Amino acid sequence: MPRAPLPEFSSSVKLKYVKLGYQYLVNNFVTLLLIPVMAAVYLELVRMGPEEIMGLWRSLRLDLIQILCSFFVIIFAATVYLTSRPQPVYLVDYACFKPPTTCRVPFSTFMEHTRLISSDEKSVRFQMRILERSGLGEETCLPPANHYIPPRPTMEASRAETQLVIFSAIDDLVRKTGLRPKDIDILVVNCSLFSPTPSLSAMIINKYKLRSNVRSFNLSGMGCSAGLISVDLARDLLQVHRSSNALVVSTEIITPNFYAGNQRSMLLPNCLFRMGAAAILLSNRRRDARRAKYRLVHVVRTHKGADDRAYRCVYQEEDAEGHSGISLSKDLMAIAGEALKSNITTIGPLVLPMSEQLLFFLTLVGRKLINPKWKPYIPDFKLAFEHFCIHAGGRAVIDELQKNLELSAEHVEASRMTLHRFGNTSSSSLWYELNYIESKGRMRRGDRVWQIGFGSGFKCNSAVWKCLRTVKTPVDGPWSDCIDRYPVDIPEIVRL
């Protein structure tokens, strides 16, 4: 007969204080150890008296050579240590694209267009059900080409959308930071589903007349988590090239990817993906440290592609009629949860305080050696981070992560509100969420932010930032005109 499971201790109020005490003890262990040592030294000094101390000093018999040599050794060791540390990477500022109101797609417009484009009544009703439960609002935007009935996914229209979203974001960033395009040393662009030749990075180089020795890279096909892949690449480049800056542009171009068929698994992107772009300025220059908003602490990438189920869960394919679209499998949530767990096992030790790591380790040992029925300990990431930016992939993704990480509604508010106001803007969604937190006046100096992105492949990428200066409201950004209306209550189902 199985033993009764351990009672739910965590609900007990008394235990909460025990837990707090334990955390305080473990995290400040070294300091707590030093206090008695310092006290003993002080007491000893007081007991000895001033003459004895001077006598002790003179007896050391230091002569000039020894002083100079030890001085030299200390300075040399300090220089070696400082130069071999990785260079800090600062986020000077970032800008998100604010779509024009003429591109808005309220539910009524979306459904009207869908009814006129699609001949299949069942798929129309399916899309309506998706939209009702999606968590999207009435102000999300689609590019001009998608407003035609049927949409016109030409290459020219795709380029036009690209120019609209990317150039607006970069112009905004230039205005905010005073960045001169000729000063850009590194350029990384990621756009998953539109990759013309010449690349989007070449398009930016052409428009802003960047230098001929700019190091440009154009990443494509890497999914909704590609924004953090670009940041990772920019970080590696900034480690190698001293006194440089990097412009990272993350976007997803919607125009060429309208799915014209009726297969259900492929209709979801039509309902969820919306226009968006973000331009981020990273730097390793010391003078930028003073005005930078954040410092990049960690980037952790996890690729679950070795597992066939994970690889196939977001897959571009053609349906029976030859229409190309992205098919999302039913296991998406489960796979996202597993990918997150793998990512956490790497990032946990880097960010969690010692108290959580110890508890996790002890529970693991206990499960292996004592009783495998012990509940696995989910580390409390709220101790490591003040803010969470979870990719606004869809309502279900946010729900799943909230459950897995045991986050409160306020922690996932940025993600939910971004999904509501802007829809799923793919790799740039993390930046809209960060801007929401700033616009709400919640970002203070010293706060740590965790950005989690998921994408096809299946990848789960994380970035950890530390805030360097309190961000004052009002914040200039895509939320400036509507932040006061947020947060809104998003019902489970919006009846259409």
Added chain:
Amino acid sequence: MELLWMIATVLFLYSSLSFLWKAFDCRRNQNCYLLDYVCYKPSDDRKLSTELCSDVIKRNKRLSMPDYKFLLKVVVNSGISEETYGPRSIIEGREESPTLDDCDDEVDDCMHSTLDELFHRTGISPGDVDVLVVNISMFAPAPSLTSRIVNRYKMREDVKTFNLSGMGCSASPIAIDLVNNVFETRKRTLAVVITSESIAPNWYCGTDKSMMLGNCLFRSGGCSFMLTNDPSLKHRAKMRLKCLVRAHSGANDDAYSCAMQNEDTDGRVGFHLSKSLPKVAVRAFTENLQALAPKVLPVGELALYVIRGLRHRLRRSKETKAYAGTAVRVNFKSGVEHFCLHTGGAAVIDAVGSALGLNKYDVEPARMTLHRWGNTSASSLWYVLGYMEAKKRLRRKDRVLMLSFGAGFKCNSCLWEVLRDLEDGGAWEDSIQAYPPQSLVNPFMDKFGWVNEA
């Protein structure tokens, strides 16, 4: 006085030790070694003869007789042999409507066959790969091609993947640049790079002449190569990277639009090559050489160049007519033994060769690669390298310069140092004996030679 002397000694010791430490620190992880490379050799049923090209062109009912003549003329005079390869969808008649499966199959065939051989030859398992880079310019599905490879070879979860796309024919040095930068931040790292091009989804079925050239010149090809910065693998490496220069002239509007994927007036997507391409290429090339020369040439040659330049300018100011239009040449052969030129076309190879002061022997690998494999886009440099290796030209301490051009407009180059005598036949194994052939003229000249008349 003694105090001052001691302080001076200490400062001197400190500065010299700091300098030594910095130099040591810089060199620790900086070397990028090429362990091995495998060029793709498609199966023989994918060979595109001139006859087959003619049939494919005829299938496009929108073309008029002058268009047909023009295209056939390009094919016949291209310097491309009967042995080059095309994708199955074109050979089987589906060039106008390739399916996603056709595109996937084309890319899979190349990636899988080259990677299987690469892992087999190096004896390294896919689980040991730390960095994976794929560059295929004109095909970027979701999930990315890097994910495709991670899935097939069951690579580790923490593998760093980068899928470069849209970067044109000069993407090979860009991928190497990316890997080299990652190497400088990590120790004992292994990287695999796959470079290829996707032709099946990019066949142009319209009537715009500037877009039809791509159809005639591009052929199937690809290469997988393995790089590492682990000094313990140095004894197995073939080459070491010495320097890399990238020049991007996209700021200039002509340069940006001279090679561009666009829709024609009928709405069909094709790759437009404008008439200003040669001029743009020259400008990008010059920019690249200006940055490359100081890194590659010995000091003596650079000094000679400066002296010659001064003399030239003095003479020009005195006798303007005689010296106007001539330029001072730099002898790149003083710093480089072998030249891997991008096989963009016979004209491109000849123009670059003459600009660098190369003779027939030096451009032979590029011309022969164009003949045997056609323009395989970004991977062409590796076929040229393969030719040199199969001909046993690559000896220890030789320096190899890879030079390529691509849409954007970019000119990228990298210099390698050969670490040991290289003798693998690779993809050239079965055909190297026939090279160089007596004549590069198309064997069907008698049948199709009429296109050159009138």
